[in-house]
Structure formats: structure tokens, C-alpha cells
Amino acid sequence: MYDLNRLFQSIFPNRCLLCDQICDPGTATGVNFCNHCQQTLPYLRRACPTCAAVLESTAKCGYCLSHRIYFESSVSVFKFAEPVSSYIYRFKYHHQFYLGKILSLELFAAISELNAPLPDLIVPVPLHGKRLRQRGFNQSAVIARHLSKKLNIPCKNDYLARRKFSKPQIELTARERKAAVKNAFILNHNRRYNHIALVDDVVTTTHTVNQAAKALKLGGTQHVCVWSLARNT
Ligand SMILES: [Zn+2]
Numbered sequence: 372m373y374d375l376n377r378l379f380q381s382i383f384p385n386r387c388l389l390c391d392q393i394c395d396p397g398t399a400t401g402v403n404f405c406n407h408c409q410q411t412l413p414y415l416r417r418a419c420p421t422c423a424a425v426l427e428s429t430a431k432c433g434y435c436l437s438h439r440i441y442f443e444s445s446v447s448v449f450k451f452a453e454p455v456s457s458y459i460y461r462f463k464y465h466h467q468f469y470l471g472k473i474l475s476l477e478l479f480a481a482i483s484e485l486n487a488p489l490p491d492l493i494v495p496v497p498l499h500g501k502r503l504r505q506r507g508f509n510q511s512a513v514i515a516r517h518l519s520k521k522l523n524i525p526c527k528n529d530y531l532a533r534r535k536f537s538k539p540q541i542e543l544t545a546r547e548r549k550a551a552v553k554n555a556f557i558l559n560h561n562r563r564y565n566h567i568a569l570v571d572d573v574v575t576t577t578h579t580v581n582q583a584a585k586a587l588k589l590g591g592t593q594h595v596c597v598w599s600l601a602r603n604t
Pocket residue numbers: 387388389390391392404405406407408409
């Protein structure tokens with residue numbers, strides 16, 4: 372009797388999603404990297420459970436213990452380091468959407484592994500309208516859409532709106548960043564959701580997601596979790 376699986380593999384060998392080398396079929400979540408690529412990826416192994424700050428332990432970090440945090444938990448897959456930082460750059464600024472999809476699948480795998488209660492709604496961190504017109508798309512909305520499909524949870528791109536326009540975060544000092552996002556978000560919808568996942572591509576300081584979570588909490592949401600591809604600390 373034919374081993375159909377083996378036959379299929381010989382016709383369509385499994386290839387690493389990042390470098391296209393032939394490699395063994397991957398995990399149940401369908402994410403496939405060759406051993407080499409897998410080893411070069413800077414997975415975030417230990418982090419603060421609230422904000423995903425990179426730590427040596429898995430206890431709450433000092434920042435979360437001493438500040439008002441409006442979200443309850445975070446899932447971040449990678450440290451913001453090479454090669455993931457380059458992949459995100461290419462996804463965001465060179466429209467290499469396949470990289471956004473591959474990284475989103477890794478985030479989906481990390482969320483599934485946690486086995487935690489899932490949200491009722493997925494909301495990407497919005498860009499200001501002017502920034503959206505400049506860039507042409509919201510990278511967080513692309514990630515949110517992949518997660519929405521995989522998890523079968525609705526996603527609303529316009530649930531939150533950004534009312535403040537600021538220079539790119541990279542051009543601002545830490546203090547300017549904080550001021551730029553303070554009360555920057557407003558709720559666009561009347562419908563309330565109990566549990567919302569906020570999606571961002573990279574969480575650098577937590578100011579942005581914290582202000583977005585604050586707007587959700589003021590709107591009546593009980594529980595906010597933050598899902599991001601990478602955490603930069
Ligand atoms: Zn590879």
C-alpha cells in the first residue's frame with residue numbers, strides 16, 4: 372500500500388518558510404522553519420507576564436509593579452533583535468507581507484500554547500489617519516487579521532481611533548514618546564466587549580499599548596491582553 376504522505380512529501384517537499392531549504396515537516400500549528408533558521412530566531416523565553424519585558428525570571432517586572440498598567444497580560448514571541456527586527460522592517464516598510472504572515476503564525480502558535488481564555492474581539496493598535504495614508508496600511512491590522520482567521524475571533528480595525536499625530540516613535544526621546552501617546556486613543560464604537568486582545572507589531576515602551584488599553588477600559592472592557600510579534604526593551 373502506498374504511503375500517501377510520503378508520496379506527497381516527495382512531490383511537494385516541505386520547505387523552510389524563511390530560507391526555502393527543504394526540511395522536515397513542522398509543528399501542528401503549521402509553522403515550518405529549518406533547524407538553522409529556527410536557531411537564529413530570538414525567541415522570548417522568559418518575560419514579565421504582564422508586559423512581556425525581557426527578564427531572567429517570569430515574575431512581574433519592576434515597572435509593572437510600580438506603574439498603573441491597564442492591561443492584564445501580554446504575549447510576545449520574539450525579542451526585537453536580528454533577524455526578526457529586519458523581517459519586521461521589510462514587512463512594514465517594503466511591503467513584504469509574507470514575512471508578516473510568517474511572524475503572525477508564530478504569534479498564533481505562542482497564543483495557542485498558553486491555553487489561556489481567548490478574547491471576544493481582536494483590535495489592532497490604530498495608526499493616525501495621516502500616518503495610515505503615508506504608509507498605505509496598518510501593519511498591526513495585518514497581524515490582527517491573520518490571528519482573527521486562525522483563532523476564529525472577530526477583529527475590528529476601527530474599534531479604537533488615534534486622535535493625536537506624532538513624529539515616528541523612532542525620532543522621539545522616551546519622554547516625548549510618553550507625551551505623544553497620552554490619551555491618544557478614543558473608542559469608535561458603542562458595542563462593549565468583555566475581553567479584548569490589543570495587537571501591535573513591536574512593543575517598545577508599554578506607553579502606547581497602555582494608553583490604548585486605558586481607552587478600552589474606560590469604555591467598559593474588563594480584560595485586555597496585548598499580543599505582539601516582538602518586545603523591545
Ligand atoms: Zn531556513
